[in-house]
Every structure is written in structure tokens, then in C-alpha cells.
Amino acid sequence: MPRPPHGDFCVTHYSRLFGGPFAGHDESDLRALSARMKDTPQNRRGRPRQGDLAPSAFVYLGQFLDHDLTRDCTRLENASHPPEKTANLHQPRFNLESVYGGGPANSPHLYDLSERGAEKFLIGATTATRELKSTENDLPRRNGSTALADHRNDQHLIISQLHVAFLLFHNRIVDLAKNGGIADAPLSDENIFQIARRLTTWHYQWIVRNEFLRWFILPEVLIDIQRSGPRFFRAVPSEEISALPIEFTQAVFRFGHSAVQPQYDVNRWTGLVPLRDLIRKKQRGQESEPLAANRVVDWDRFTRKWAGNANFAENIDPLISEDMFDLPAAAMPIPFETAPPPLPEMTLLRGSRIGLPSGQEACRACGIRSLDAGRIGLEQEDKEFFERRGLHERTPLWYYILREAEVLGVRKFRGGECLGPLGSRIVTEVLLGVMNADPEHYLNVDPTWKPIMAELPGTRARHRIDGLRKFLAYATQRQFL
Numbered sequence: 001m002p003r004p005p006h007g008d009f010c011v012t013h014y015s016r017l018f019g020g021p022f023a024g025h026d027e028s029d030l031r032a033l034s035a036r037m038k039d040t041p042q043n044r045r046g047r048p049r050q051g052d053l054a055p056s057a058f059v060y061l062g063q064f065l066d067h068d069l070t071r072d073c074t075r076l077e078n079a080s081h082p083p084e085k086t087a088n089l090h091q092p093r094f095n096l097e098s099v100y101g102g103g104p105a106n107s108p109h110l111y112d113l114s115e116r117g118a119e120k121f122l123i124g125a126t127t128a129t130r131e132l133k134s135t136e137n138d139l140p141r142r143n144g145s146t147a148l149a150d151h152r153n154d155q156h157l158i159i160s161q162l163h164v165a166f167l168l169f170h171n172r173i174v175d176l177a178k179n180g181g182i183a184d185a186p187l188s189d190e191n192i193f194q195i196a197r198r199l200t201t202w203h204y205q206w207i208v209r210n211e212f213l214r215w216f217i218l219p220e221v222l223i224d225i226q227r228s229g230p231r232f233f234r235a236v237p238s239e240e241i242s243a244l245p246i247e248f249t250q251a252v253f254r255f256g257h258s259a260v261q262p263q264y265d266v267n268r269w270t271g272l273v274p275l276r277d278l279i280r281k282k283q284r285g286q287e288s289e290p291l292a293a294n295r296v297v298d299w300d301r302f303t304r305k306w307a308g309n310a311n312f313a314e315n316i317d318p319l320i321s322e323d324m325f326d327l328p329a330a331a332m333p334i335p336f337e338t339a340p341p342p343l344p345e346m347t348l349l350r351g352s353r354i355g356l357p358s359g360q361e362a363c364r365a366c367g368i369r370s371l372d373a374g375r376i377g378l379e380q381e382d383k384e385f386f387e388r389r390g391l392h393e394r395t396p397l398w399y400y401i402l403r404e405a406e407v408l409g410v411r412k413f414r415g416g417e418c419l420g421p422l423g424s425r426i427v428t429e430v431l432l433g434v435m436n437a438d439p440e441h442y443l444n445v446d447p448t449w450k451p452i453m454a455e456l457p458g459t460r461a462r463h464r465i466d467g468l469r470k471f472l473a474y475a476t477q478r479q480f481l
Helices: 027-035 056-069 157-178 192-216 219-228 252-259 343-353 359-366 380-389 397-408 421-437 468-476
Strands: 012-015 136-138 263-265 272-274 453-455 462-464
Touching: 027 343, 027 380, 056 157, 056 192, 056 252, 056 468, 136 157, 157 192, 157 468, 192 219, 192 421, 192 468, 219 421, 252 343, 252 397, 252 421, 343 397, 359 397, 359 421, 397 421
Parallel strands: none
Antiparallel strands: 263 272, 453 462
């Protein structure tokens, strides 16, 4: 399918990485497996909680980029629909479509249109509190509803604040370009809006390639693919849009559900906040209140080493925090009239109905040695559970990826720090493949490009904005310490 220019919408579809469809699993077995994934003391069985993993900002960047690449509105009861005929309502490119929508021409509700060719995003004002005055740090709202290109970016406080940071970054680049502060030469006949969009997008692409992958991928797998190229998801720069594989979208890239903490240190005013209090409670379309000024995320606490265990990724393993396990209907990307099933149950059922390979079948297709059947369960009770159901030899792909990470995902010291061999290969091949296939990715336009130099607040010095921490500090103008 030819790729439309920025500002036009298109519909793509999905694909399979390893053929199929493969045989599904007994759904009662999957529901029983889902129940064992809830992070309770009984299911945890003494597993330690690790510190020193990826800063939590990268966990939510993963959710953000998932929203940028894929949007599948298929309901669970229709999950057996062939992926080749299932619509992906987003272009599978790192182009910030979830932020920019169709641009000022096609999504005017997102923009301040007062200066044509130098449009900025609309930003919402927070509500003043006793301690803090109102600031422009909220999602834009119209008649009580958020104005977004993708409403999934309003599912909870952290992802919505990350979305706001991208809006702010674009607006700061517009101001910088208007004042002659951009050293990059414009491409062809770019106006200021187009320069700001390109540079915001390229900084995002830089962060995904140079930081995100390094936190969650086995180093040896990342090095191998960067040196030797992909083996299963090959893509070259083209106007044709690649179809994302369902092994990635419906299983492997959902590893981030395991990395969510039960609580977060949001800022100095709120202290530790349970995840349930950060999740959207109102259905889409219902009036939502502006964000209180004392709920604005302090990104320094989500990107720095000293922040404490609460703001680091949780171990990547088969356990899902309780508030993530039982998400409310309002937090679901597809509306539910009643309480939805547990998140792991939906993921496992969808994978089975769509015909995903088991973890072992995917390993064979990749030429990767799979986990021994005896290691699929943690203790004897778990092993008996898997053996009675045959899940030790044909483990659902999503569960397998999480267990493989827990056993083999060692970046420095112990398992659970990153994905294992199979998960690392699929994620890296797909994400690098998406980059390689995009003729507008910075690697294909100007592989020598580097992020801009800009003054960070509190430093009185110019820094290269070459990482997520600096990106967020520059966008939000918070002190960079």
C-alpha cells in the first residue's frame, strides 16, 4: 500500500511472522493460567522485587510507541478474524501519528491555528492548588473532553503526561525555529510547523533506537541484528507500508504489562500513588476535570537512578500488578459496557483465537533453543499445573515471553532485567525493520543527523538533547540536575 504524506490517513493490515494459524489452547486452561498471573503473595512465591532496572519512563515510552505503531479495534469475540484482513488504523511508522493526527489541515481541533505555517499544539491548563499555581501542563480539553489524535493516550496519568511532553517539545521547537535557533537546514520547502514536526519526530526516533532498545533487549541479540541484519522481518526503505506481525502486536510487545509497578512516586507533593489512582475512571466522552497542578508528573523521578524502586520497571516475569490485572472499563481501548475480563485473560484468549504460535513453536521457527519444559513453571505446584494441561510443551506465546525473560533476560546480574532470546529477537527485528522501511526516518534521510543543542533549565549551558531525560526536561522546562 503506498504511503500517504503526513496529514493523510490510511489503513494498513497485519501479517504473520511464522506462518499459521497455529492450533489454539483450551480456553478454560487459559483462564486458569491468567488467574495465576495476578501479582499476589500466593502467586509471587517469594520472588524478589529488583531495583536498578529500566527507569519507568521507558516502560511508558513503550506503551506510547505501541499506540503510535498500531491500532486494532477488533473486539475479543471477533479475534479470530484473519490478520491480513484486520485493519491497523495507524501507519506502522515512528511518525507520531498518535500526537499529530492528520496535521493542522485534517485535525484542526488539536492546534492553535493563529499563525499559519507555524502552528502549535493546544495545551491545557492545570487547576491551581493550595501549593501550586496553574500551569500549561495538561491535555487540551474542549467542552470537558480531551482533544487527542489517539484517546488511548489518556488511559492513565503517566501516558497522558508523556503525551503532553511531546506537545510541549513541538511548541518549543516552533519558538526556537522562529527565533533562528535551529542549526539544521530545512528540507526542501519546509515551513516552521514542518520543521518542528520533523525534529520532534526525529528526536523520538533517536530515543527509541539508541535508548529504549538498550534497556529491554539482550545486548548480544541487539548487537547481532545491528551487525548482521534481521532474519525474519526484513524491510527496506519504501513507499510501501510494512504490515506488523501479530506475534509482535498481540503477544511479544505486550511484555510491558509485566513491567508496570503497583505504585509510583509522581512528584514531591503526592508521594507514592497507587496505580489504581492514576488510571482513567471515566468512559470516553464523559466530561473529565482538568488536571490538578499537584498531579503533574515530575519526569526527573521517572528517569534518574536515585528515584527508588517505585519508579523503576518491575521485573519482566509472568506476574501482573493487581491494578493492571483488573483494569476498569474506562481504561480499555475498546469500550466495555460491563466490567471487562482480566487483562491477562483477554491477552491469552486473543492470542489463542488468532492462532499465534506457542513459545516453543516460535523458537523452532527462529532456530532458538526453547526453555526446558521443566522451567516453564516456577515450583513443583506450577509444573504440575502446566503438565496437566500440556502447557509445558506448548506454552502460550505471551506467557512464554514473560517466563523466558524471567529466566534468561539477564543484562547485568539476574533474570527479569530484559527480554530473553526469543522476545529480544522479535522486538528488535520488528522495531528496526519499521525504522528501515520508513523513507522519512532520520536514518534514511540523514544518517549523520544528531539531536539539537539547547539550554536546559537550571544549567546555564547548552546540551545535546540526545536522550529521554533531556527531552523531557527541555519539553517541560523542569530543572535539569
